Amino acid sequence: MSATIIQVQYDALAEIAARFQNQATLTLRLQRRLTHQMSALRESWVGEGAEAFFTEMEQALLPAVSRLATALEEANRTTQQIVTTFQQAEAEAAALFNGGSLSADSQGFTGQGDFAYDSTDYEAPDEIAARWAGLSDEERLAVLTALAAEISESYELAHVPVTVLDIPDPPGLDSRGYRNDNGVFLDIDNLSDPTIIATLAHEVRHEIQNHMADRVNPNAWEQLLRTMGIHEEPVWPDHGVTAAQAREWDENFDNYISPGDDLTAYRDQAVERDAREFGADYLSNLTLEELNATIPTPTATPSPPTGTTTTTTPSPQPAPAPTAPPTAPAPPTGTTTTTTPSPQPGPVPTPPPSPPPASS
Structure with a gap:
């Protein structure tokens, strides 16, 4: 990985x-x-x-x-x-498993989780599982980030950051992921499992629950803005969530039960039941076309512009070795070979002396 x-x-x-x-x-x-x-x-x-x-x-x-x-x-x-x-x-x-408490605080709820025993609630369609198996870890992270953004946008929320890291595992269990005010965190050990998509939806659902709880029970500043008419009062149901559901989630966040305190009560509390159902429904309804639309497209090597000519320069070849002159065949055994010397130029003849002048 x-x-x-x-x-x-x-x-x-x-x-x-x-x-x-x-x-x-x-x-x-x-x-x-x-x-x-x-x-x-x-x-x-x-x-x-x-x-x-x-x-x-x-x-x-x-x-x-x-x-x-x-x-x-x-x-x-x-x-x-x-x-x-x-x-x-x-x-x-x-x-989550070491006796700590991840409950609501002055800045919002900071610790809903989803653990390996929840994976039995999720089942990926065969075509989704097959496609997921062929992706790299980088592609899977890109897909999960895109899916989280799509879910957030459908509830008119800011995009929820997604981080993949090695989450410490409690004895006998495998932590799949959780969320806090910094986003959703998923376990690298489960990244190859297609049901991690349901875990992602589960954690983003906690973000939605937290948002709805804030809307049904606003803090003093938000209430002032509503009173002044700067912010509008919410209209329920809001994106399919009723005011009663939002109030139940708000109360649950104030009294959140971590799995380390009581595993059965953790699974049965309202926010976890709803998140598991949301995650399971999201994965079962995800189509191959929707999944493929979130996979990054590989960057192709640009082709040369139309009308241009690409010239390939051949590699230099070594020069051929010089060819030796042909060797005359050897004469048969017992024969004598006579070599005629090439004619040499003779001496240049000396002209005869001029006759003495005639006497008068």
């Missing part, structure tokens, strides 16, 4: 955060040094060139350096928040 999706190296992230902060510090130091040197330069440099230089520094360079420092500091904070989020996720998953 692909560890890059779900593993968090806390030491490495801490080192990255420290590097971001160190670079931010160095950048701020550079900004102060530039500002100081500009002040000193102003005392001795005047004229149009000086004004153009100082204007460029003040309006372009120094603001850019400041933005860089701010971005580095924000990167440091974001990296630290990632570490905190994942550590909190792991701690909350472990707390």
Whole structure:
């Protein structure tokens, strides 16, 4: 399985955060040094060139350096928040079975779960199971994220983030997933099981339940906004949910039973019964066409534009070895071979001497 999706190296992230902060510090130091040197330069440099230089520094360079420092500091904070989020996720998953309590708090409900014994409530259609088996972990995560977004949109909710990680398993059980205010968390060990789709729907349903509970029992700020006419009073049923259901969920969240406290009571409480039914119905009604629509399309290699010619240059071939001149056949045994020497040019003849001049 692909560890890059779900593993968090806390030491490495801490080192990255420290590097971001160190670079931010160095950048701020550079900004102060530039500002100081500009002040000193102003005392001795005047004229149009000086004004153009100082204007460029003040309006372009120094603001850019400041933005860089701010971005580095924000990167440091974001990296630290990632570490905190994942550590909190792991701690909350472990707390479900380690005597911890994941009930409602001042910021909303933070710990509905779905565990391996719930998987018997779910059954994937054969065509969905076959298609799921052929997907990579990256594709499965993309599909789950898209399905969560579709469910959220159908209730006019913000998209629920989906994270796949290694959730600690209690003795004898396998944690499939849970949700809190940071989104839905699914166990990597169950990612190859197509019923993880039902687990996803189960957890997103908890988000819907929490939203409806807030609508039927608003906090003081929301109630003030409604009284002032800024927000409207909800009309029930709201997306098929009645006010009675929403009130039951709100009361359940205030008195949530974790599986570590009482496994039977955990399964029988209103929010868990409803979430299991929602997850089972969602998976059984999911069509292959709907599933395929959420699978990322592979990026194809672009073809050359029409009308262009692609020329292939052949690889250079080694030059042929020189051919030796043919060798004359050897004469038969017992024969004598006579070699006639090539004629050589003779000496150039010397002209005869001229006769003596005649006497008079």
